[in-house]
Amino acid sequence: MPLGFSRVYVHLPGKFSYDAWIKGLGEGRSFVTNGPALLVKFNGQHPGHTFGNLKSAENICHITGTAAAAQPLDRIEIIVNGQVVKKIAPQQAKSSKPGYRAKFDVKIPLSGSSWVAVRCFEKHHANRIRIAHTNPVFFDVPEKPLRPRKEAVDYLISRMKTEIKRNTGVLTDAELGEYRQALGVYEKLRKTARRD
Secondary structure, three states, rough: OEHHHHHEOOOOOOOOOHHHHHHHHOOOOEEEOOEEEEEEOOOOOOOEEEOOOOOOOOOEEEEEEEEEEEEEEEEEEEOOOOOEEEEEEOOOOOOOOEEEEEEEEEEEEEEEEEEEEEEEEEEEOOOOEEEEEEEEEEEOOOOOOOEEHHHHHHHHHHHHHHHHHHHOOEHHHHHHHHHHHHHHHHHHOOOEEEOO
């Protein structure tokens, strides 16, 4: 991949500096891309925000934003807890600058603790994937904690077992111990994973 092909953009409220960029990155105010730009707010907040100690298990995430790309946009997707819950066909217009822009404004109901992110896809003539993906925001409902999906936990268990087998005789016992420790964590999580 050429240098700079995949990039991370960070929202900075003030002037650019290395320290401000790193701080914003650590706080999750960012999106990654290999093509489109994706500027999004969730209930008026940038990606990375936590809506904490919510009293109600039922909440609404109001998502507003703009996707921009050199080629026409194919779709915009809203992701909740790892699942696509809404696909938006972009209503886009050719921009005064080269490219296309699509604004979106949707409300997504949430139940319990959740994370929400947005991604968009650009159509590409060579069937290459051009995508942008925001960091998530988090809705914390202490009485309704987020439980991982069984499918995701099973995948991670499988990956750890594969890596342990592949690296036995290559890594030291201490290095393999990190994989074994992760495997133990995922196997414990599997007991409470949800099956939806």
